[in-house]
Amino acid sequence: MIEWIAVYVLWLRELKRFYRSKSRIIGSLVVPLFFLVFLGFGFTKTAVAGVPEGVDYITFLVPGIVGMTMLFSSMFAGISVLWDREFGFLKEIMVAPVKRVSIVLGRIVGGMTTTMIQGTLILLLSTFLGFKITGVMPLLGALLFMVLISTTFIGLGLVSASKMTDMHGFQLIMNFVIFPLFFLSGALFPIENLPSAIKFLSYIDPLTYGVDGLRASLIGASSFPFMVDLIVCIGFSLLMVVLGTYLFDKSESV
Amino acid sequence: MDTIAIKDLTKTFNGFTAVDHITFSVEEGELFGLLGPNGAGKTTTLNMLSTLLKPSSGKADIAGADIYKERDAVRRKIGMVFQEPALDTKLTGRENLEFHAMMYGMNKEERIGRIDEVLEVVELRDKENILVENYSGGMKRRLEIARGLMHRPKVLFLDEPTLGLDAQTRRHIWEYIQRLNKENNVTIILTTHYMEEADYLCDRVAIVDHGRIVIMDTPDRLKDLLGGDVISLEVEGDIDSFMESLKKHDWIKTLKKYDTETCQHLGIGENSICLTVEKGDKRIPExxxxxxxxDYKIVSVNLHKPSLEDVFLHFTGKRIRETGDNKNETRRDMMRRRMQG
Structure with a gap:
């Protein structure tokens, strides 16, 4: 049984907080935009090996950067449990007569909403750089993969948060989890170019399938078949949500 | 019927025992106080009772639900006001209360009515739409209390409910707590290190020190334990032999030398003793x-009815340690009490 009213109020809170911290929204959009603009234009004349025929680099890059935006914002949304702990608000949430599943669900739905807004904004902004969204189905496909990436990494964020006691560990997570996940995912270049030992790591990176799914949807070219991306992404997101919920329930809130 | 039954409840943090085999029970509708200095284990006890911390050993039942095995059932029966602010600073005061009301499943009319009511009590009605990050410390505290009073649980835990509040607001909160307790039959456990608060509000008080309950009874009976009135004497000369000579009188119930810290606090010289006697006013000339x-010279004499402070001093050998910000207030309390005595 899930208390939907609790899920709703947690979702509403995330949205209000998001809307009220405009500097954070802008900050979270600037980095992906820099990547898009500088890498996109910087390498536009270069032939990057492995990029499909007839696809220019910036077109190849856009799904990767959308994936990157989703990765960073989702991890942050999951780890932000630690902020609540630091400010004491977690106690207020945890002492409430609400099932832990509902609390996690509220956080995931709230985080998903805000990260989807950010990812969609990047996708829209990329059209000003010449990226073309070819129809409704490609867009829906992309949104589906964005949702899956979001759930996976909010879940992973919750897992990370349950292993830390304060925000000091965030830099560590940034350097040793988020950046490797990003670089291994093939967001910036085709993973086929990587040496096989490293390529193996790419294959166990959930974001690899997320970015590949985004490419399959948006530009119709991908390393794996669409269905493989979809099934793997659904699998990872379910796994992470279950694991995140379990560890969140186990961790102490004071 | 005991609403709260606690048996040998213990919490250790990395070898440090914060709460050490605490056992007590609270009846339905009772207002129970845990009185003790900072670090005595009061908050840790409440955190365990409210399911935020898992006990290391021992057990406790709240309205028939086990705090370890039936956490969801316990949470449905309790409310809690935290000692440190647990507010979302990016929400307004009213939004914080709305969040709470919805988490506790209150319907819309009930929600609006109750929010208005509690905001009135803590006098934040005119500030309800300001983001909490712009609130002062005192305002946050008041909002926090308003939130705890909002839903009417079976059992309410109040962790230092009036810490750092001015006297007037404190009165309001006390009245509201009493009303909640009497009219709605809410069983309440509160922690405090304000003697006056424990004395005024609580049906029963447990004095806690170093994670253990030192003594537990009604405030009146605790004070009676000391027997009669408390007389403080400041003497010039060899105080030890003076005390020796006083020991032969059987009308002196207890006899104690104040330690340096207590003397400083009371604003008397270090050569002071404290004794409890019956009919103190008649004994002073004697x-x-x-x-x-x-041939001893008496520098000052002070007589007062025993307070919980004296009880605490008697059973733990020290005063409740005060933190800097409320020192003045305690001194004021002392003065008031001395004048009454």
């Missing part, structure tokens, strides 16, 4: 003539 006969 004490003075006794001192004169033995």
């Amino acid at each position: 004490l003075i003539s006794e001192a004169q006969n033995m």
Whole structure:
């Protein structure tokens, strides 16, 4: 049984907080935009090996950067449990007569909403750089993969948060989890170019399938078949949500 | 019927025992106080009772639900006001209360009515739409309390409910707590290190020190334990032999030398003793003539009815440690009490 009213109020809170911290929204959009603009234009004349025929680099890059935006914002949304702990608000949430599943669900739905807004904004902004969204189905496909990436990494964020006691560990997570996940995912270049030992790591990176799914949807070219991306992404997101919920329930809130 | 039954509840943090085999029970509708200095284990006890911390050993039942095995059932029966602010600073005061109301499943009319009511009590009605990050410390505290009072649980835990509040707001909160307790039959456990608060509000008080309950009874009976009135004497000369000579009187119930810290706090010289006697006002002349006969000079005399402070001093050998910000207030309390005595 899930208390939907609790899920709703947690979702509403995330949205209000998001809307009220405009500097954070802008900050979270600037980095992906820099990547898009500088890498996109910087390498536009270069032939990057492995990029499909007839696809220019910036077109190849856009799904990767959308994936990157989703990765960073989702991890942050999951780890932000630690902020609540630091400010004491977690106690207020945890002492409430609400099932832990509902609390996690509220956080995931709230985080998903805000990260989807950010990812969609990047996708829209990329059209000003010449990226073309070819129809409704490609867009829906992309949104589906964005949702899956979001759930996976909010879940992973919750897992990370349950292993830390304060925000000091965030830099560590940034350097040793988020950046490797990003670089291994093939967001910036085709993973086929990587040496096989490293390529193996790419294959166990959930974001690899997320970015590949985004490419399959948006530009119709991908390393794996669409269905493989979809099934793997659904699998990872379910796994992470279950694991995140379990560890969140186990961790102490004071 | 006991609403709260606690048996040998213990919490250790990395070898440090914060709460050490605490056992007590609270009846339905009772207002129970845990009185003790900072670090005595009061908050840790409440955190365990409210399911935020898992006990290391021992057990506790709240309205029939086990705090370890039936956490969801316990949470449905309790409310809690935290000692440190647990507010979302990016929400307004009213939004914080709305969040709470919805988490506790209150319907819309009930929600609006109750929010208005509690905001009135803590006098934040005109500030309800300001983001909490712009609130002062006192305002946050008041909002926090308003939130705890909003839903009417079976059992309410109040962790230092009036810490750092001015006297007027404190009165309001006390009245509201009493009303909640009497009219709605809410069983309440509150922690405090304000003697006055424990004395005024609580049906029963447990004095806690170093994670253990030192003594537990009604405030009146605790004060009676000391027997009669408390007399403080500041003497010039060899205080130990003076005390020795006083010991032969059986009308002196207890006799104690104040430690340096207590003397400083009371604003008296270090050569001071404290004794409890019955009919203190009649005994003062006797004490003075006794001192004169033995060539001691009495510098000052003070007589007062025993307070919980004296009880605490008697059973733990020290005063409740005060933190800097409320020192003045305690001194004021002391003065008031001295004048009443």
